[in-house]
Amino acid sequence: xxxxxxxxxxxxxxxxxxxxxxxxxxxxxxxxxxxxxxxxxxxxxxxxxxxxxxxxxxxxxxxxxxxxxxxxxxxxxxxxxxxxxxxxxxxxxxxxxxxxxxxxxxxxxxxxxxxxxxxxxxxxxxxxxxxxxxxxxxxxxxxxxxxxxxxxxxxxxxxxxxxxxxxxxxxxxxxxxxxxxxxxxxxxxxxxxxxxxxxxxxxxxxxxxxxxxxxxxxxxxxxxxxxxxxxxxxxxxxxxxxxxxxxxxxxxxxxxxxxxxxxxxxxxxxxxxxxxxxxxxxxxxxxxxxxxxxxxxxxxxxxxxxxxxxxxxxxxxxxxxxxxxxxxxxxxxxxxxxxxxxxxxxxxxxxxxxxxxxxxxxxxxxxxxxxxxxxxxxxxxxxxxxxxxxxxxxxxxxxxxxxxxxxxxxxxxxxxxxxxxxxxxxxxxxxxxxxxxxxxxxxxxxxxxxxxxxxxxxxxxxxxxxxxxxxxxxxxxxxxxxxxxxxxxxxxxxxxxxxxxxxxxxxxxxxxxxxxxxxxxxxxxxxxxxxxxxxxxxxxxxxxxxxxxxxxxxxxxxxxxxxxxxxxxxxxxxxxxxxxxx
RNA sequence: GCCCCUGUAGCUCAGUAGGAUAGAGCAGCGGACUUCUAAUCCGCAGGUCGCAGGUUCGAAUCUUGCCGGGGGCGCCA
Numbered sequence: 001x002x003x004x005x006x007x008x009x010x011x012x013x014x015x016x017x018x019x020x021x022x023x024x025x026x027x028x029x030x031x032x033x034x035x036x037x038x039x040x041x042x043x044x045x046x047x048x049x050x051x052x053x054x055x056x057x058x059x060x061x062x063x064x065x066x067x068x069x070x071x072x073x074x075x076x077x078x079x080x081x082x083x084x085x086x087x088x089x090x091x092x093x094x095x096x097x098x099x100x101x102x103x104x105x106x107x108x109x110x111x112x113x114x115x116x117x118x119x120x121x122x123x124x125x126x127x128x129x130x131x132x133x134x135x136x137x138x139x140x141x142x143x144x145x146x147x148x149x150x151x152x153x154x155x156x157x158x159x160x161x162x163x164x165x166x167x168x169x170x171x172x173x174x175x176x177x178x179x180x181x182x183x184x185x186x187x188x189x190x191x192x193x194x195x196x197x198x199x200x201x202x203x204x205x206x207x208x209x210x211x212x213x214x215x216x217x218x219x220x221x222x223x224x225x226x227x228x229x230x231x232x233x234x235x236x237x238x239x240x241x242x243x244x245x246x247x248x249x250x251x252x253x254x255x256x257x258x259x260x261x262x263x264x265x266x267x268x269x270x271x272x273x274x275x276x277x278x279x280x281x282x283x284x285x286x287x288x289x290x291x292x293x294x295x296x297x298x299x300x301x302x303x304x305x306x307x308x309x310x311x312x313x314x315x316x317x318x319x320x321x322x323x324x325x326x327x328x329x330x331x332x333x334x335x336x337x338x339x340x341x342x343x344x345x346x347x348x349x350x351x352x353x354x355x356x357x358x359x360x361x362x363x364x365x366x367x368x369x370x371x372x373x374x375x376x377x378x379x380x381x382x383x384x385x386x387x388x389x390x391x392x393x394x395x396x397x398x399x400x401x402x403x404x405x406x407x408x409x410x411x412x413x414x415x416x417x418x419x420x421x422x423x424x425x426x427x428x429x430x431x432x433x434x435x436x437x438x439x440x441x442x443x444x445x446x447x448x449x450x451x452x453x454x455x456x457x458x459x460x461x462x463x464x465x466x467x468x469x470x471x472x473x474x475x476x477x478x479x480x481x482x483x484x485x486x487x488x489x490x491x492x493x494x495x496x497x498x499x500x501x502x503x504x505x506x507x508x509x510x511x512x513x514x515x516x517x518x519x520x521x522x523x524x525x526x527x528x529x530x531x532x533x534x535x536x537x538x539x540x541x542x543x544x545x546x547x548x549x550x551x552x553x554x555x556x557x558x559x560x561x562x563x564x565x566x567x568x569x570x571x572x573x574x575x576x577x578x579x580x581x582x
Numbered sequence: 583g584c585c586c587c588u589g590u591a592g593c594u595c596a597g598u599a600g601g602a603u604a605g606a607g608c609a610g611c612g613g614a615c616u617u618c619u620a621a622u623c624c625g626c627a628g629g630u631c632g633c634a635g636g637u638u639c640g641a642a643u644c645u646u647g648c649c650g651g652g653g654g655c656g657c658c659a
Contacts, residue, residue, distance in 0.1 A: 038599090045602065055601060061639075068639075092602050093639065137659085177659065271659095297657050306585085307655095314657045321659050350586060351654055375587075376653075408621065428621090440595070443587065445652065451608090452594070457621055458607040459595085466621050474618055515598075527596060530606080541614090541623040582619075 011121045011510030013108045015041045015052060018098060021082050022054055022075065029078035030071075033064060041098075043504065047497060049091065050099035051504060057094040068094025105503050106492035112507060113488065113562050117162055118569050119510040124165030130332050131157050131167055133344035134263070137174035138250040138270070139183050139204040142257055143391040144448060145346070148374045151437050151575065153344040154263045155522035156372070158573045163517055168266045168336060171254075172328070175247055175270030178318075179208065181229030184242055185221065186211030200249040233275075233318075260398055260430060262575050269328075277327040278319040282312055285326075290362055300359050310355040325356045326363070333367050340368045342520070347373045347443075372520040375445030392448075401429035401454050408456060416581075427577035428462050429454070435461030438574050439526040459530050461576055464567065467533040467540075469582035471564040474545055478557045481546065487561035490554040498539040499559060505532050509566050513573065522574060529570045536563050 018041040026034040037056050044053045057072035064071060072090040081088050084104035091097050112119040133153020136142050142150075153169075160167045186207030195203040215222040232239040251268065258264070282298060285291035291298050296315030302308065312323045332341060343353065353371035360369060406425035409416075416424065436453045440446055456462045475487060494503050508528065516524035545556040568578045 040599075042598085049602075053601090058601080058639075095602070174659070179658090295656075299656065309656055311657050316657080318657085320657065324659095345659095347587070347653055349654090349659075352659080354586095373587090378652085412619090412621085414619095444595080445588085447594075449594090455608080460607085460621085462621055463607095466619080470619055470622085477618065512598095519598095523596085524598080527598095527606095530596095534606085537622060538624090540618085541620095544618070546618045582621075 011119060011514060012507055013112055013119075014100065014105070014507055015043075015511075017082070017108075018052055018054070018085075018100075021079070021085075022056075022096070025075045025079040026056070029074040030060070030064065034060060043508070044097060047501060049095070050087070050089075050097040051105075051500070052098040052100070054096040054098070055094075057090075057096060061094070072096050102494035102500070105500070105507070106494050109492070109503050109506055109562060110488070112510065113565055118566050120162050120513045120569075121510055122164035123514060124160060124163040126164075127339040128166045128168065128336055129160050130336060130338045130341045131160070131169050131344070132172050132341065133157070133169070134258075134265075135172045135174060135345070136250075136254060137177070137179070139179070139201070139208060139246045140250075141201045141205055142254065142394040144377055144394060144397055145391070147394055147397070147433070148377060148437055148442070148446070149344045149346070150258075150261060150263060151434050152372070152374060152442055152522055154261070154575050155438055155525070155573065156342065156344070156517065156520060158575060159513055159517040159522070159525065162513060162573060168338070169264065170267040170269055170332075171265040173247075173250075173268060173270030176272040176275060176324075178229055180232055180243060180246075181225035181227070182211045182215060183208045183246065184228040184232065184239055185215075185225050187242060201253045204246060204249070257394055257398075260395075260426070261434070262430075262577075271324050271328075274324055274327040274331060277331060278323050281323060281327040281330060282319070284363070285312055285359070288363065290359070300362070302355060302358055305358050307355050307358060308351070310359055312359075321352065322356045322359070325352075326359055329356075329360050329365060329367070329369065330363075333365055338367055340370060342370045342372055344372045344374070347375055347445075349373065370520070372442065374442035377446045377448045397433060397453065398430055400450065401433045402426050403429070404454050405429035405432065405456065405462070424579055424582065427579050428456070428465060428582070431461035431465055431571075431576040432456060433461075434574065434576055435464070435526060438522045439530070441523045442521060462582075464529055464533050464571060465577070465579060466582055467536055468564060468567045468571070468578045469580060470540065471536070471560050471567070472580040474557065474560055475564065477546055487554075487557045488565075490558040492558045493552065493555040494559075495552070495555070496543075498535070498543065499556075502532075502535045502539050502559060502563065505535050506562055506566055509570070525570060525573055529567065529574075532563070532567065532570070536567075 019039055022041065023039050026039065037059055039054070039056050041052050041054050044050050057075060058068040060071050061068040069090055072094045076088055076090070076096065084101050086099040086101050088096060088098045131153060133156075134146065134150040136146050157167055157169050183204065187204070190207040190210045192203060195206070211221075211225070215225055228239060232243055247270070282291065285300060286298075290300050291312055292301065294309065297311050298313035299309040299311050302310055310322050311320060312326070313319055329341065332338060345353075350371065350373055357369045357371070402425045405428040406421065409421050409425055409428075414421070432454055436455065437446065439459065478487065479485070492503075494500055512525060512528040516522055516528075543556060545553060545560060547553075548556060571578045
């Protein structure tokens with residue numbers, strides 16, 4: 001039996017220490033007969049069972065032809081428990097339940113919290129990850145369909161950076177599609193200059209929709225759109241200038257939204273950036289014998305992989321999405337040598353990604369390509385189409401969120417200044433929107449309702465922020481009572497079930513970051529933080545801190561300080577603010 | 583027709599590598615603010631984990647079939 005190699009770095013100090021002990025005990029009791037299993041110590045399923053449990057005696061019962069209980073007994077008898085183990089007992093069919101000493105938990109927590117980033121393992125050191133997310137289309141407003149890619153992508157971005165990866169966040173803008181012919185025609189024929197000055201993107205959207213509808217019923221109009229697109233692609237100065245102004249206007253607008261969301265990109269390379277490389281990429285596919293003509297188009301056959309053909313050049317000679325994506329990978333691999341490229345898009349693109357990943361593999365690209373997809377957001381009435389009109393603009397959602405948060409702040413007649421109140425309303429409102437998204441498993445679709453997206457109580461962003469603010473308030477008052485004292489230097493006693501549960505939850509932080517990032521599910525992190533806050537709130541409600549006797553008071557304030565540290569760190573990983581006062 | 587996802591409390595969702603009596607939030611009912619921030623906490627009620635087989639000491643979790651929901655399937659991205 002061997003210690004799982006991931007246990008040591010993955011972070012939970014206590015589970016690792018106990019696993020090391022039990023590995024040795026299993027091996028002493030059964031020698032090589034116990035080699036088949038990977039030992040794991042995990043959190044106890046219920047606090048009545050202790051702090052940790054190990055279930056690995058049970059799977060061995062068959063091969064060893066002994067009862068699981070007898071195996072567990074032999075293991076515990078083989079080696080004395082470490083001094084920090086309070087008790088280790090066998091329960092049920094063969095669970096090994098472990099309770100540890102409070103002093104040990106306190107010391108392990110202090111050691112973890114003293115490390116940089118609260119002990120998040122630096123498992124990504126030396127590896128580059130390119131993270132491709134958000135990717136809105138030029139000349140269209142960002143709507144609630146963009147929020148998932150942006151918010152989930154950004155949380156992954158933050159978690160991977162915390163784990164030591166070199167992350168390159170790249171906003172792969174839709175700036176080169178066939179829509180530009182349609183928009184140019186709309187711009188030339190339907191534009192309202194006043195509206196453009198007032199709200200450029202809405203006006204561009206409007207002329208696009210008008211032109212698109214005209215094209216659907218008017219063949220000649222459609223042909224003209226295609227002609228304008230060809231002119232643009234061939235470098236016609238006038239169309240080129242129009243296109244550049246669309247890009248500039250859109251980027252300005254996007255940047256405003258990203259600032260509100262706290263999202264930053266390292267690169268803004270739209271599809272146009274790779275335009276010059278498309279012909280070369282197709283030529284390479286032909287040279288490698290991967291591409292062939294079919295019905296006038298150039299395609300890569302993927303029948304051996306059980307996938308439909310992938311079109312890399314249309315019968316009209318134009319290139320499409322797959323070509324751009326392949327060229328993009330080649331460019332990124334050549335320039336940045338990433339270990340991974342991760343794409344965050346909606347579920348409808350799964351097949352496309354499987355196809356072009358397969359083509360990349362055929363080209364000998366070994367970089368790990370991963371598609372993180374998420375379910376579409378739907379309205380209660382049913383699916384909404386982004387091509388129809390009934391979209392909710394992202395900014396409108398954010399405005400509404402901030403407004404609702406502001407209403408609650410105003411009710412609570414706080415002594416804050418106007419500036420502080422509006423800053424706080426933004427932090428809470430936008431935190432609520434982000435959390436509503438991040439707290440769901442990405443792969444499930446979200447039914448969008450205002451009340452859920454903007455919830456300010458229960459399992460919500462503000463719940464986490466509120467818990468944090470209350471701790472900050474306690475810490476402030478403590479520093480007034482006991483000046484010059486660093487709470488984290490105080491001795492923790494870890495008394496009672498609530499404190500113990502809280503400490504155990506804090507100790508799970510580093511592992512949780514690792515798990516959430518590797519699974520590409522920020523919801524794992526969100527769920528962790530909610531559980532942490534529930535544990536804290538229960539503790540806070542029933543345990544006086546500042547009013548307790550000094551030794552207890554100091555112990556509790558230390559615990560509070562650690563909760564604040566980890567909560568702040570965790571909120572940061574989700575891209576949420578942690579205001580010190582609410 | 584084929585592929586991917588999904589079905590857990592009235593509603594929205596968790597459920598970590600198969601483990602002990604399936605958990606939260608909201609909504610409902612009942613409690614707790616002259617006491618460290620009540621955007622909070624405590625309690626009650628609420629479940630044939632879609633249905634039927636299989637695998638095993640043990641299945642919400644793995645497997646097969648069926649039913650329901652969502653998405654996709656050569657020139658859109």
